[in-house]
Amino acid sequence: MMKDILDRPEAVSVEQALRILDELGPAVTPAEVLPIEEAYGRVLSSDLLSPEDLPGFNRSTMDGYAVHSADTFGASETMPVYLKVRGEVRMGKRPDFSLKRSEAAAIPTGGMLPDGADAVVMVEHTNRVSTEMIEVMKTVAPNENVILAGEDVRKGEVVLRRGRRLRPQDVAALAGVGVVEVEVHRRPLVAVISTGDEVVPAEGAVSAGEVRDMNSYNLSGLVLRCGGIPVRKGIVRDHPDQLRKALAESLQEAEMVLLTGGSSVGTEDHTARVMEELGPPGILFHGAGIKPGKPLIAAASGGIPLFGLPGHPAAVTVCFETFVEPVLRRISGERGKAYLPSRRTVKAFFGRSLHSSPGREDHIRVSLRKRDEVLWAVPVLGKSGLIRTLVEADGVVVIPPNRTGLYEGEEVEVRLFNE
Amino acid sequence: MMKDILDRPEAVSVEQALRILDELGPAVTPAEVLPIEEAYGRVLSSDLLSPEDLPGFNRSTMDGYAVHSADTFGASETMPVYLKVRGEVRMGKRPDFSLKRSEAAAIPTGGMLPDGADAVVMVEHTNRVSTEMIEVMKTVAPNENVILAGEDVRKGEVVLRRGRRLRPQDVAALAGVGVVEVEVHRRPLVAVISTGDEVVPAEGAVSAGEVRDMNSYNLSGLVLRCGGIPVRKGIVRDHPDQLRKALAESLQEAEMVLLTGGSSVGTEDHTARVMEELGPPGILFHGAGIKPGKPLIAAASGGIPLFGLPGHPAAVTVCFETFVEPVLRRISGERGKAYLPSRRTVKAFFGRSLHSSPGREDHIRVSLRKRDEVLWAVPVLGKSGLIRTLVEADGVVVIPPNRTGLYEGEEVEVRLFNE
Numbered sequence: 001m002m003k004d005i006l007d008r009p010e011a012v013s014v015e016q017a018l019r020i021l022d023e024l025g026p027a028v029t030p031a032e033v034l035p036i037e038e039a040y041g042r043v044l045s046s047d048l049l050s051p052e053d054l055p056g057f058n059r060s061t062m063d064g065y066a067v068h069s070a071d072t073f074g075a076s077e078t079m080p081v082y083l084k085v086r087g088e089v090r091m092g093k094r095p096d097f098s099l100k101r102s103e104a105a106a107i108p109t110g111g112m113l114p115d116g117a118d119a120v121v122m123v124e125h126t127n128r129v130s131t132e133m134i135e136v137m138k139t140v141a142p143n144e145n146v147i148l149a150g151e152d153v154r155k156g157e158v159v160l161r162r163g164r165r166l167r168p169q170d171v172a173a174l175a176g177v178g179v180v181e182v183e184v185h186r187r188p189l190v191a192v193i194s195t196g197d198e199v200v201p202a203e204g205a206v207s208a209g210e211v212r213d214m215n216s217y218n219l220s221g222l223v224l225r226c227g228g229i230p231v232r233k234g235i236v237r238d239h240p241d242q243l244r245k246a247l248a249e250s251l252q253e254a255e256m257v258l259l260t261g262g263s264s265v266g267t268e269d270h271t272a273r274v275m276e277e278l279g280p281p282g283i284l285f286h287g288a289g290i291k292p293g294k295p296l297i298a299a300a301s302g303g304i305p306l307f308g309l310p311g312h313p314a315a316v317t318v319c320f321e322t323f324v325e326p327v328l329r330r331i332s333g334e335r336g337k338a339y340l341p342s343r344r345t346v347k348a349f350f351g352r353s354l355h356s357s358p359g360r361e362d363h364i365r366v367s368l369r370k371r372d373e374v375l376w377a378v379p380v381l382g383k384s385g386l387i388r389t390l391v392e393a394d395g396v397v398v399i400p401p402n403r404t405g406l407y408e409g410e411e412v413e414v415r416l417f418n419e
Numbered sequence: 420m421m422k423d424i425l426d427r428p429e430a431v432s433v434e435q436a437l438r439i440l441d442e443l444g445p446a447v448t449p450a451e452v453l454p455i456e457e458a459y460g461r462v463l464s465s466d467l468l469s470p471e472d473l474p475g476f477n478r479s480t481m482d483g484y485a486v487h488s489a490d491t492f493g494a495s496e497t498m499p500v501y502l503k504v505r506g507e508v509r510m511g512k513r514p515d516f517s518l519k520r521s522e523a524a525a526i527p528t529g530g531m532l533p534d535g536a537d538a539v540v541m542v543e544h545t546n547r548v549s550t551e552m553i554e555v556m557k558t559v560a561p562n563e564n565v566i567l568a569g570e571d572v573r574k575g576e577v578v579l580r581r582g583r584r585l586r587p588q589d590v591a592a593l594a595g596v597g598v599v600e601v602e603v604h605r606r607p608l609v610a611v612i613s614t615g616d617e618v619v620p621a622e623g624a625v626s627a628g629e630v631r632d633m634n635s636y637n638l639s640g641l642v643l644r645c646g647g648i649p650v651r652k653g654i655v656r657d658h659p660d661q662l663r664k665a666l667a668e669s670l671q672e673a674e675m676v677l678l679t680g681g682s683s684v685g686t687e688d689h690t691a692r693v694m695e696e697l698g699p700p701g702i703l704f705h706g707a708g709i710k711p712g713k714p715l716i717a718a719a720s721g722g723i724p725l726f727g728l729p730g731h732p733a734a735v736t737v738c739f740e741t742f743v744e745p746v747l748r749r750i751s752g753e754r755g756k757a758y759l760p761s762r763r764t765v766k767a768f769f770g771r772s773l774h775s776s777p778g779r780e781d782h783i784r785v786s787l788r789k790r791d792e793v794l795w796a797v798p799v800l801g802k803s804g805l806i807r808t809l810v811e812a813d814g815v816v817v818i819p820p821n822r823t824g825l826y827e828g829e830e831v832e833v834r835l836f837n838e
Binding site for chain 1 (some may be wrong): 432473482511512513527530545570578584586588590591593594596600615616617621623637642643685756761763765787794802804809819835836837838
């Protein structure tokens, strides 16, 4: 950990913080087997090889006639080719005949090509001359209008790689090759602790001087949204011993620990002290160049990451989305394309000129409004301790550390909050 | 419904289709009461008024001293003001004293201001001269470094409006004002039917000519992703009577019906016929200017929308995201800002020149790749009947109806598939 000249830990930049977290290599959750209906959004824990060909047979992609393509060579509107109708392919059935040369069989889209056929002529390019005869007015190439057996997925081939978070179509592919159970990473358990002597539960009475616990609800939702399971550890009094006990318990139960708290200087200090004791490696960084969220503490005990998040609601959201989510996704076993965006974004014009201190990322909460077909991102101002600013905001605009503000009317990219 | 000169229904444009669906005004699901821990992602069914002030007392936002602001007027580094230390505010407790003029009280961030105090001087701007005396080196204004009682949320005020899909911070706000149960719309039930004489279940053996049901897995996942509950109605043989029965049953059980099927012309025809019978209003449109997905059928029976989706996996995904999702969100009671994007998007360079037929929206599946720090959207080519094209794709690039293609290297916006 870097120290400043007064031996206080120095805030790292967002980039440095992400690099430190990236090198953490946290323990990934073990695998479990699930029916595919329950595997949506889960992460594959091993490569999935197809047990069979898809499709299992040569399949027509058109309504028409199955033919020997060679029989159609040279066929045209003015010079049709005549073929004998050998029969009709029934949907879902193996044809009980095979085609000889100069024969054709009626076939529906999705039907199985009879032996001997290697292409399909679309019905539009044929004429039924009699019950026994068609004329073909177009040349078809071998395999034209056909999906070959195994053309979609070949037996033994990797359908999906480990680390893939299963989307609806991925689960459909598993069904398509007859895989109805799948090995996925267990959802990571994330301990959520609220600290503070003034914090009381959401339910029940509240006395003067007390505030209800909001942060654990915000954090639990953020954890759920990333596929984790929040383990609510309740509210912990603001004393090192109680904190130490709650963290030790959480390290036994969970794969990640999130603590919010405690915005006073004293609280932050003893949170840091207790987290340092829990190492190795202990504290990874204390303080990050981000607003809101500067007092953030990141630590690890063995393979388990711990985050001490500032107590302001907006800081909780910004720090989670920026620092916690990427780590949680790695614990989940996810190995996606890191360059794909994790949030919905939209371009808008910034609603008013705003100053920002250089040297840190400033995450400005904004509300989007449409006026005369133009989208405006209007900053939701107010102390970062107010939950209202987060409720009114649709997302954030990030002012990078090298800028000192934004101008009214400047085009910005808004990162929307997840639902 | 518009007809062409052969009395066949004419395909509507995507824009027309969306307008028709928008005018549908489907029935919205009724309300249910849930604990807030279970309400993440659910849609509020009535405006939520705060039962109390948040915070319930004047609260310090800094570590420092609570003061009468008037006592600090004119205070500066060179001309400090001296105040008597009356006591210390303990976190979470109502102070058992009040401040007289020329008195101050130590207060932590989040602490309750004693009666008589109207501002907080940050500890950095004070000096403890003795146990009983501080010097204040800065003037503070009334309410400086204070969140006033009710400043975040006032009792009786609307915290969240009906139609809001609850994000983590919205649930946190409910907790903050002591609301631990909330009225939300029930998740809509969506019947999912696969049709086709060749379609067999994902589990078990498959014979030549048969294919396993993939579409119901794709659709179920898409429904879940939008907050709906899929009701799997299984596979229905390709006969009007069986179809009629399955649809009638589904209309009893569900708030929306999705049917995939049946890519042959005959199947499409009797699906349309049965859906028309189920009116009023019956068929809303048959055929849409979109690829893949042209044979799409949209209908309604009473307030319940029905969609007949083409059988190709890619068409299922594209039609769902384009046409079904907005209707499903309205059934869920959602009343968001319609101009916010529903998907993650990313700019990329198009990977190869590609022709597209004008007059329809062409949804090209693409895989994103990063080469030398530049993002490329490479079309995943292949018949739309192949599930592989969907599995390999990260999202789609939409070629609008007035374009005849895209050039290699052209900048495009990729709409990512949801996880």
